[in-house]
Amino acid sequence: MNPETDTGHIIEQKIDSLLTRMTLDEKIGQMTQVRHFDDISEEDIAGKFIGSVIHTQGPLPGNTAEEWQAKFRHLQELALSTRLGIPMIFGVDAVHGQNTFEGATIFPHNIGMGATGNAELVEKAARITAVETQATGFNWVFSPCIAVPYNEKWGRVYEAFSESTELTETLTKASVIGHQGTSLKSKRSVMATAKHFVGDGATDFGVEGGETSLEADDVAKILLPPYRVAVENGVGSVMASFNAMLGVPMHAHKTLITHILKGAMQFDGIVVSDWKGYSRFGENDVINAGVDMIMAVEGDFDMYQEGLKRGIEQREIPVERINDAVRRILRQKFRLGLFENPFPDSTLIAEIGIQSHRDVARQAVRESLVLLKNQNNILPLQKDLSKIVVVGEHANNAGLQSGGWTINWQGTTENYDGATTLLQGIKNLATGEIVYDVDASGKHGDADVAIVVVGETPYAESFGDIGGEMDLYQLTLTEAHQKYINTYVEMGIKTVVVLISGRALVTTEQIERSDAFVAAWLPGSEGHGIAEVLFGDYNFKGRLPHSWPKSEEDYKGKYGPNFWDDTVRPLFPLGFGLTYRMIN
Numbered sequence: 001m002n003p004e005t006d007t008g009h010i011i012e013q014k015i016d017s018l019l020t021r022m023t024l025d026e027k028i029g030q031m032t033q034v035r036h037f038d039d040i041s042e043e044d045i046a047g048k049f050i051g052s053v054i055h056t057q058g059p060l061p062g063n064t065a066e067e068w069q070a071k072f073r074h075l076q077e078l079a080l081s082t083r084l085g086i087p088m089i090f091g092v093d094a095v096h097g098q099n100t101f102e103g104a105t106i107f108p109h110n111i112g113m114g115a116t117g118n119a120e121l122v123e124k125a126a127r128i129t130a131v132e133t134q135a136t137g138f139n140w141v142f143s144p145c146i147a148v149p150y151n152e153k154w155g156r157v158y159e160a161f162s163e164s165t166e167l168t169e170t171l172t173k174a175s176v177i178g179h180q181g182t183s184l185k186s187k188r189s190v191m192a193t194a195k196h197f198v199g200d201g202a203t204d205f206g207v208e209g210g211e212t213s214l215e216a217d218d219v220a221k222i223l224l225p226p227y228r229v230a231v232e233n234g235v236g237s238v239m240a241s242f243n244a245m246l247g248v249p250m251h252a253h254k255t256l257i258t259h260i261l262k263g264a265m266q267f268d269g270i271v272v273s274d275w276k277g278y279s280r281f282g283e284n285d286v287i288n289a290g291v292d293m294i295m296a297v298e299g300d301f302d303m304y305q306e307g308l309k310r311g312i313e314q315r316e317i318p319v320e321r322i323n324d325a326v327r328r329i330l331r332q333k334f335r336l337g338l339f340e341n342p343f344p345d346s347t348l349i350a351e352i353g354i355q356s357h358r359d360v361a362r363q364a365v366r367e368s369l370v371l372l373k374n375q376n377n378i379l380p381l382q383k384d385l386s387k388i389v390v391v392g393e394h395a396n397n398a399g400l401q402s403g404g405w406t407i408n409w410q411g412t413t414e415n416y417d418g419a420t421t422l423l424q425g426i427k428n429l430a431t432g433e434i435v436y437d438v439d440a441s442g443k444h445g446d447a448d449v450a451i452v453v454v455g456e457t458p459y460a461e462s463f464g465d466i467g468g469e470m471d472l473y474q475l476t477l478t479e480a481h482q483k484y485i486n487t488y489v490e491m492g493i494k495t496v497v498v499l500i501s502g503r504a505l506v507t508t509e510q511i512e513r514s515d516a517f518v519a520a521w522l523p524g525s526e527g528h529g530i531a532e533v534l535f536g537d538y539n540f541k542g543r544l545p546h547s548w549p550k551s552e553e554d555y556k557g558k559y560g561p562n563f564w565d566d567t568v569r570p571l572f573p574l575g576f577g578l579t580y581r582m583i584n
Contacts, residue, residue, distance in 0.1 A: 126178025155464025411458025
């Protein structure tokens with residue numbers, strides 16, 4: 001007898017037993033996810049039979065990992081006090097490390113991991129993320145994002161691995177395996193989430209939550225394959241997307257969710273909504289489409305539970321649909337071993353942010369760097385240069401180098417615990433004079449080289465859309481950052497530009513003017529890794545996960561130039577990247 005089959009059979013028997021004993025209110029409770037603050041009172045955990053808790057932007061569970069664990073242990077005890085004692089799942093947006101906990105190891109965002117092209121490294125990073133996430137009290141992460149971005153104007157490009165479906169498939173497999181390990185019952189594993197199903201990065205004009213008007217063949221060939229890989233490798237959950245597909249909100253798209261994902265792909269885990277998915281996308285239409293668990297947040301809690309119950313009682317929603325949803329939720333709770341071991345492991349706390357974890361993150365930083373130009377082999381820099389001037393606020397700010405979803409939802413513009421910056425790394429390696437000219441005053445004309453660090457400020461979701469509702473960002477560098485580069489170029493100083501960004505930007509002029517140009521993406525907490533490559537302790541390995549645009553004119557269509565016009569040639573193609581061994 002196959003032990004895995006037998007285990008699965010036993011789990012299904014246990015689910016059958018529970019389902020026969022559950023009331024409608026208990027089933028609705030299992031389909032409900034709430035924040036641990038604001039949305040509910042503690043009494044609601046047991047009284048409303050809550051199935052899951054999410055931690056996101058808002059009050060922290062405490063100041064230390066011990067306090068975080070204690071908070072979630074307490075909430076779990078309330079869930080276990082109910083008649084059937086069904087444990088909760090605790091979820092968090094740990095998308096590049098346990099990025100909600102200050103002091104955790106923060107890896108490069110997925111775009112940087114895509115630049116590494118290193119599946120083994122992606123798996124290691126996910127495994128470390130799982131441990132540090134469990135150490136803070138969670139057993140479910142809303143990661144990885146496996147979108148295939150079509151347009152740099154989209155504010156979430158950095159959350160995805162690449163514009164290449166094939167590379168995304170490879171790294172999706174690595175991420176799912178890394179997060180979930182060989183057994184979800186291990187306290188060193190977490191349940192992963194493939195998101196956002198489907199078409200989130202392929203909306204017209206790169207609008208977050210907009211319309212995806214691709215032909216069905218393109219959806220099937222380009223967007224769906226990474227989900228197939230995730231399902232084949234046992235991903236525990238899939239999150240529905242904010243976008244619409246040919247006018248139908250993805251949250252209410254029964255064909256894609258029920259018939260394709262659950263049917264053709266045979267996904268047997270949880271389909272979870274995104275933020276306020278019930279009220280935003282058709283209420284009970286969302287349930288009928290196949291979404292199993294709802295983020296009932298920001299005022300949705302009562303209206304969701306009441307609306308769902310009314311829909312069932314009025315036969316708008318088949319009871320079979322409710323039973324299917326609850327079965328999927330219970331199945332993952334059994335697979336996670338929560339009925340036997342529902343509480344976090346306090347011994348893991350000592351592993352948060354440890355050096356061995358940071359070493360892996362620093363390796364990821366080094367391997368993510370893409371060298372776009374190296375005129376006259378100015379790189380690697382000599383460590384004994386007499387004077388190096390370092391320019392730009394991004395050079396000495398861990399928050400700026402980490403991007404969105406770091407400490408806060410929209411990121412932070414300040415340093416945070418445990419991180420190292422590029423400036424610190426330079427000071428650790430170089431033996432000559434290091435001067436920090438934060439705003440390019442131009443007072444250091446005697447410098448041997450200027451390392452100018454420029455880029456975007458942190459953003460997440462629609463706040464990062466270019467030309468969207470917020471419209472806070474642009475496809476080019478800001479005038480101030482262009483000035484940083486021009487100041488030292490015009491002084492005749494050899495200039496190395498390091499770009500910190502969540503996407504490829506139009507920097508044609510800046511690349512032409514500089515002596516060397518490095519795409520560093522959003523490296524996370526280990527900025528020291530950039531310095532190690534600039535000074536030649538390690539070679540460049542990164543390759544572009546996206547083609548690099550030549551001009552803003554290339555974005556006059558719905559999609560980026562690589563997807564809408566074969567006659568437009570990028571400045572650098574997908575997969576481009578120099579090394580020190582190459583002669584320019």
